[in-house]
Amino acid sequence: xxxxxxxxxxxxxxxxxxxxxxxxxxxxxxxxxxxxxxxxxxxxxxxxxxxxxxxxxxxxxxxxxxxxxxxxxxxxxxxxxxxxxxxxxxxxxxxxxxxxxxxxxxx
Amino acid sequence: xxxxxxxxxxxxxxxxxxxxxxxxxxxxxxxxxxxxxxxxxxxxxxxxxxxxxxxxxxxxxxxxxxxxxxxxxxxxxxxxxxxxxxxxxxxxxxxxxxxxxxxxxxxxxxxxxxxxxxxx
Numbered sequence: 001x002x003x004x005x006x007x008x009x010x011x012x013x014x015x016x017x018x019x020x021x022x023x024x025x026x027x028x029x030x031x032x033x034x035x036x037x038x039x040x041x042x043x044x045x046x047x048x049x050x051x052x053x054x055x056x057x058x059x060x061x062x063x064x065x066x067x068x069x070x071x072x073x074x075x076x077x078x079x080x081x082x083x084x085x086x087x088x089x090x091x092x093x094x095x096x097x098x099x100x101x102x103x104x105x106x107x
Numbered sequence: 108x109x110x111x112x113x114x115x116x117x118x119x120x121x122x123x124x125x126x127x128x129x130x131x132x133x134x135x136x137x138x139x140x141x142x143x144x145x146x147x148x149x150x151x152x153x154x155x156x157x158x159x160x161x162x163x164x165x166x167x168x169x170x171x172x173x174x175x176x177x178x179x180x181x182x183x184x185x186x187x188x189x190x191x192x193x194x195x196x197x198x199x200x201x202x203x204x205x206x207x208x209x210x211x212x213x214x215x216x217x218x219x220x221x222x223x224x225x226x227x
Contacts (some may be wrong), residue, residue, distance in 0.1 A: 031212050031213065033212075033213035033214070035152075035214070037152075042204060042217040042218065042219050042220060043152065043204075043214075043217050044217070045213065045214060045215055048210075048213045048215070049212075049213070054215070086151065086152055088152075088213060088214070089212075090211065090212040090213070094154070094170065094171075095142075095154060095157060095168060095211075096142060096144070096154035096157075096214070097154070098151060098152040098153065098154065099151075100151050101151045101152070
């Protein structure tokens with residue numbers, strides 16, 4: 001089966017750059033997307049198609065995908081960015097596949 | 108504005124059944140593929156299954172843990188998608204989200220979810 005692996009947690013100071021990785025077999029040959037989930041809320045898409053940003057998502061969010069790793073970068077991280085971030089890709093057999101999530105702490 | 112509103116979550120005993128509903132608005136429902144995604148308490152996201160639009164065959168696909176027990180259907184006249192859950196297990200408990208998107212490769216829109224509790 002196709003699996004995506006994320007680090008469980010990451011801590012950054014306000015204003016620093018947060019880099020969240022997502023690894024999977026030949027992930028660079030698939031499109032990766034990212035979702036932000038704040039406590040008690042539904043997930044929100046922050047990146048789709050590797051690096052595209054939906055309307056309303058701040059420019060400090062960016063994405064890339066190459067080889068076996070997709071990366072979500074948050075530049076100038078703010079306290080409001082504290083959340084769990086999930087990567088996602090599509091697989092022909094299991095369809096939507098999520099990573100385990102990375103809890104981003106801003107302190 | 109796209110809206111997905113789930114309902115039907117409840118407390119049910121192991122082995123029981125439950126039907127969830129999701130009413131959609133703000134997009135052309137007839138052409139949409141819809142999926143259900145769940146999240147166990149304190150855990151990550153898990154795709155449950157998907158139904159295609161009728162024009163694309165209306166077929167369904169399910170994640171291995173629920174295949175044979177869960178059924179997704181749709182009523183385009185009511186802009187509603189359903190998730191019928193039978194033979195429920197304790198591990199099926201969690202928040203169930205209705206989702207859709209402009210592309211099958213990712214999810215653009217999420218509902219607020221409905222909570223399913225499976226306990227004796």
